[in-house]
Amino acid sequence: MPFIEESDLLDLHKDIDKAQIINERLLDQIKFKNKDLRKLKLQRNVLLSISLLFIVSVLAITSYTAGFSSKNALENQNNLLVSIDSLDAIKTRIDNLKLQNQELSLVHEFYLAKAFLEKEKIYSVQIKSFVDNNVTLASEALTNTLFVKTNPFYAYSLGNFETLDEARVFRKQLVQMxxxxxxxxxxxxxxxxxxxDPY
Known part of the structure; x- marks a missing residue:
């Protein structure tokens, strides 16, 4: 096996490490947005329930008092005007919640896409295999490595790539080293x- 300086190997992994850090931060943001989404959905459902209860109670009160004398009819008319103003405020709030729900739906769709990509195929460059699971050969700074059990060996691979072409380019660099x-x-x-296929 050829000799390679650890600093050279670390240089190869800087880009890979940066991408992994960005992915971890993005995942944290997605989890935070997902919590907000659940919270806003709950608030929306509670607000809709309260609004419906309010509307039903206003209608029940106005229909109950409608049978009274003309004096009560005048008061009911004033109450109805107040409830119409309240309904406009509720409609405005519901429209605002719909807009927020659309924005959170985009975040939720992104989260689902991220979860789907985690199930997708990735490519890595295997450089060594061992009989024993000897992970002490790697530096702790190398976080973008794979140790996979491939019976009866443990495979040591570098890099996580979305496309085969990216992995092939990285393999060529390692072969040159x-x-x-x-x-x-x-x-x-x-x-x-x-x-x-390497080519």
Missing amino acids: GFEDAFVASYQDGKRVQIE
Whole structure:
């Protein structure tokens, strides 16, 4: 196996580490937005329930008092005008909640897309396999690595790529550095699917 400086290997992983940090921050933001979405949905449902209860009670009161004398009819008319003003305020609030719900739906769709991508196939470049699970060979600064059990060995791979072409480019760089046995493999749900054609 060729000799490689740890600093050279760390330089190769800077971009990969940056992408992983961005993904972690994005996932945290998605979780926070998802909590807000649930909270706003609950508030919307409570507000709609209160609004419906208010409307039903106003209608019940006005219909009950409608049978009284003309003096009571005049008072009912004033009460009805007040309730119409209240209904306008409620309608405005409902429209605002609908707009907020649309914005949160976009965040929710993004979260679902992110969850879907986690189930997708990724590509990584395997550079070594061991009989024992010896992860002490890697520096703690290298966070974008895979240690996968491929019976009867443990495979050590570098990088997580969305496309096969990206992984092939990274493999070429490693081969130029002396890792002539490096190859690209595809992984899904934490398991190796297949060894890919290097060209």
